[in-house]
Amino acid sequence: MAGTYTPVTLPFTVDGEKEDLLTLLADQRGLFKVTLRDVTEEQARQRTTVSELTLGGLVKHLATGEQGTLQELVERDDxxxxxxxxxxxxxxxxDDETFAYWVEEYDRAAAALDDYVAKVDSLDELIPQMTAPWQPKREWWTIRKMLLHKLRETAHHSGHADIIREALDGQSTMAALYEGPDPSEWGIE
Structure with a gap:
């Protein structure tokens, strides 16, 4: 599938909608990882905005989200x-966690989720979602909707990460992605 910002090669063969969803999700994860490039342990814990969010906290949150989505798919606990x-x-x-661990865990959890989805027969399978204060009634989502939600969640927090990183050291994810020409030469007005 063309049209990704990052180089994406899926480690399995899928086609159609499954290929599109997994490719776009991998691309968004790749953009998030560009934002984390060359961040030190100290920088990962540093607040750079008025919020409590840090780069380390965001990667931990996204990694546990990938783990949780896979758990919901596998366990199907109503x-x-x-x-x-x-x-x-x-x-x-x-204090007992490291940024490096969570970056590795994010990659592992994402790969495990993608591998599981690549093997399912249909994206239309209904999966029970856990109840939560923001979702007090049990809902049943298709695997498709779960992937779309994961894509939205990743993109949402990629935006947070980009702002935190720019405030940290001036790096813009898109500029870092296209290292080389000055961004003013991209022809974007």
Whole structure:
């Protein structure tokens, strides 16, 4: 599939809608990873805006989101409830965690989720979603909707990460992606 910002080669053969969704999700993850490029452990924990968000916290949140989506797909538990206490540090690195670990875990979790989705028979399969304060009634989503939600969530937090990174050291994700010519030479007005 053409039209990605990052080089994407899926490690399995799929076609049609599944190929499109997994390629676009991989591309968005790739953009997020460009934002994390060359970030140190100290920088990953640094707040650069008025929010509490950090680059390390965002990668941890996205990694646990990938893990959670895979868990929902595999377990298909129609009694599952979101554990608010377990999410207390969902957006920050604790003292015993490292940025490098969560970057690696993000890659592992994303690959495991993609591999699972590549093998499902249909994106129309209905999967029970856990209840949560923001979703108190049980909902059943298609695998397609779950992937679209994952794409939206990744893009949303990629935007946060880009702002944090620009405030940290001036790096813009798109400029870093296209290292070379001055951004003013891109022909974008």
């Amino acid at each position: 009694t599952a409830e979101f554990d608010m206490a377990a999410a207390a540090h969902a957006y920050d690195l604790t």
